[in-house]
Amino acid sequence: MLKKLLSKPKSKKKKEAASSALPTLDRLHETLEMLEKKECFLQKKASAEVERAKDYTKAKNKSAAIQCLKKKKLYETQIEQLSNFQLRVHDQIIMLESAKATTDIVDALRSGSSAVKAIHQSVSIDDIENAIGEANEQTENMRQIQEALATPIGASADFDDDELEAELEDLEEEELDNELPEPPQRTSMEPSARATTSQKPANDLAELTKLQAEMAL
Secondary structure, eight states, X not given: OHHHHHHSOOOHHHHHHXXXXXXXXXXXXXXXXXXXXXXXXXXXXXXXHHHHHHHHHHTTOHHHHHHHHHHHHHHHHHHHHHHHHHHHHHHHHHHHHHHHHHHHHHHHHHHXXXXXXXXXXXXXXXXHHHHHXXXXXXXXXXXXXXXXXXXXXXXXXXXXXXXXXXXXXXXXXXXXXXXXXXXXXXXXXXXXXXXHHHHXXXXXXXXXXXXXXHHHO
């Protein structure tokens, strides 16, 4: 059913009915307000007849009091009718508001469907493929331009990369040799130390000989 509503175009009568929904709702609300005011007025009249009947009862005027109560009954009958009318108007308002909401939803769905359809008709698979192809072509052109700009020209184009790399390795080795620490140098104290070591036993021998001589005396 929803599909039929979406696919079936609106007739002139349906458009007129949809456009007249708001004025109809306004009239129904006005009618409801009028009925409520009239009911309130009749309730006041019925209350007044009750008060008059009480006064006639106090005055011992029984027939007048009964007439007042009859009028009260008539007012109450009219009030009951007005209440029924208000219920019917309320029912019409609810149904019309629901119908209008449904119509608005269907119109919105139909408009959305038409917009999507228009977009699909304006964009085809060929258009998408052409756009992707143009984007790829522009990307390739940009890559070629960047490669052309990066290619050395003039004197720099004659440089030998292998020769430059060999020169760079020599520089790195030279820098590494400069960073290594130098070996420690030997001091000239070693001969004197040996002489001192060799003189020590001779001195001990002389002292021993001198001690023996003193003991002989």
